[in-house]
Amino acid sequence: MKEFALIFRLKDIADFKPSPEQMQERMNWLAGIAAQNKLVDKGNTLLPIPGSAKTVKPGNVVTDGPYTEIKEFISGYIVVSTENIDEAVEIAKANPIFDQVGGNIEVREVLKRD
Amino acid sequence: MTSVLCRHFGLKHIEIAEDIASDTFLKASEHWAINGIPDNPTAWLYTVAKNKTKDYFRHISVFESQIKEAIKPNEIEGGQNFEFSTENISDSQLAMIFAVCNPSNSTEAQICLALQILCGFSVEEIANAFLAKAETIKKRLHRARTNLRDDNFQINPLGEMEIRGRLDTVLKTLYLLFNEGYFSKTANQLIRKDLCSEAIRLTLVLTENTFTNTPDTNALLALMCFQSSRLQARTNDSGEAILFDQQDKSLWDKTLIGKGNYYLVNACHGNEVSKYHLEAGIAYWHTSSTDENKWKHILELYNQLVLTEYSPVTALNRTFAYAKVHGHEKAIIEAVNLQLTDNSAYHGLLGYLYTTIDLEVAISHYQQAVQLTKSRSEKQTLTKELNRLKEKNR
Numbered sequence: 001m002k003e004f005a006l007i008f009r010l011k012d013i014a015d016f017k018p019s020p021e022q023m024q025e026r027m028n029w030l031a032g033i034a035a036q037n038k039l040v041d042k043g044n045t046l047l048p049i050p051g052s053a054k055t056v057k058p059g060n061v062v063t064d065g066p067y068t069e070i071k072e073f074i075s076g077y078i079v080v081s082t083e084n085i086d087e088a089v090e091i092a093k094a095n096p097i098f099d100q101v102g103g104n105i106e107v108r109e110v111l112k113r114d
Numbered sequence: 115m116t117s118v119l120c121r122h123f124g125l126k127h128i129e130i131a132e133d134i135a136s137d138t139f140l141k142a143s144e145h146w147a148i149n150g151i152p153d154n155p156t157a158w159l160y161t162v163a164k165n166k167t168k169d170y171f172r173h174i175s176v177f178e179s180q181i182k183e184a185i186k187p188n189e190i191e192g193g194q195n196f197e198f199s200t201e202n203i204s205d206s207q208l209a210m211i212f213a214v215c216n217p218s219n220s221t222e223a224q225i226c227l228a229l230q231i232l233c234g235f236s237v238e239e240i241a242n243a244f245l246a247k248a249e250t251i252k253k254r255l256h257r258a259r260t261n262l263r264d265d266n267f268q269i270n271p272l273g274e275m276e277i278r279g280r281l282d283t284v285l286k287t288l289y290l291l292f293n294e295g296y297f298s299k300t301a302n303q304l305i306r307k308d309l310c311s312e313a314i315r316l317t318l319v320l321t322e323n324t325f326t327n328t329p330d331t332n333a334l335l336a337l338m339c340f341q342s343s344r345l346q347a348r349t350n351d352s353g354e355a356i357l358f359d360q361q362d363k364s365l366w367d368k369t370l371i372g373k374g375n376y377y378l379v380n381a382c383h384g385n386e387v388s389k390y391h392l393e394a395g396i397a398y399w400h401t402s403s404t405d406e407n408k409w410k411h412i413l414e415l416y417n418q419l420v421l422t423e424y425s426p427v428t429a430l431n432r433t434f435a436y437a438k439v440h441g442h443e444k445a446i447i448e449a450v451n452l453q454l455t456d457n458s459a460y461h462g463l464l465g466y467l468y469t470t471i472d473l474e475v476a477i478s479h480y481q482q483a484v485q486l487t488k489s490r491s492e493k494q495t496l497t498k499e500l501n502r503l504k505e506k507n508r
Contacts, residue, residue, distance in 0.1 A: 028413070031417035035448070036451050036452055
């Protein structure tokens, strides 16, 4: 088994706060992965709002948020454990954000640092 | 089998009794695996235990004269010091469970040992509770016992820290004890009320002690109360299972539901949400509500539960709730994803989900479920449904 991080990106900061129904759908999706015993880490949400997001650059330059230069922003991640990357991609495909608000999911194999 | 065996030997020779009891169970597990379970397992155990006790006293006379000094520190004293003040754990059996839940063993091994020695579980029953192979459990038990022996195992009064530290494992043991009673698989009986009431009794003792009266303990007790309220309605006169939808709700015990509500409220202190909270919440919705959103709430709780701790049973139950909210077709996708192909309940669930969609597929799943189940009563219930579907399919 390999581990893959699923990194969620949203397009619009306004999409960040899901409605209760959207929340429920996302929860169903996540629990569906856990029910297959493939969820390694339910991850965390990364807050994109002012005061919670800064970017540090060379020369002590600090900007607000990650969203000044790129349009998309990372909203969170989870880690799944699957046979191969295709299986992880299939899991990502079923994520409700594609129907709800758009955005994308990056699938990356985790190489343990030990 | 009852859990009385240990207490039967009294407090004087508790450690010896415990050894004899565990030997008896070990013998039972070996003997029964080969020859099948005897007609009266309890009597069988008592007879074996009695003989073993006689053997022991025969040996002890040799021991006394020859190697008494060597065994003295960890064998004789343990029995004599066995006294518990009310500040500690007042119930003798509970005290032993705490003693066996010694952190020198892994949590799983502690629970196995407690279930075997103190709750009178067979290896098979423990394997069922852990959804593991009997052979694995046997090895785990053997290692655990050796460990305890090496650790100079003694049943001494525990301090506050030790009690608090071991509480989680003790709760888990009581939870498994209750479940084995409630969803009994091995004794060809669907429900064993003696195990359920013993688990409730012991959990109740925990709520009476200041160290152990935690939100988790209350949540577990609430869960047990809710589940027990339906005991009467869950089987018919001949011991067959009655499915939830067909249960006579007037048979549900209102007093126990009330008690469940009481303990659930008590459990809601602090921020901690344990799996017992979630399961008690699910049981609450099952028992108490005709709310149209009931299944939505139940699914939500199952979602949280499966995220807290994976188990095949939770995964299957969650899928059932999912079907109630989102329909059978969507639930089939979720169910197939689980890939629990050697689990009878997995095929039972798929059979149920396919009933309204594809009768032949449903029948094939029910057939696999019937083949895989080890419980006679479950087999009866499944076969009944299978025959009904075959009739329909003609």
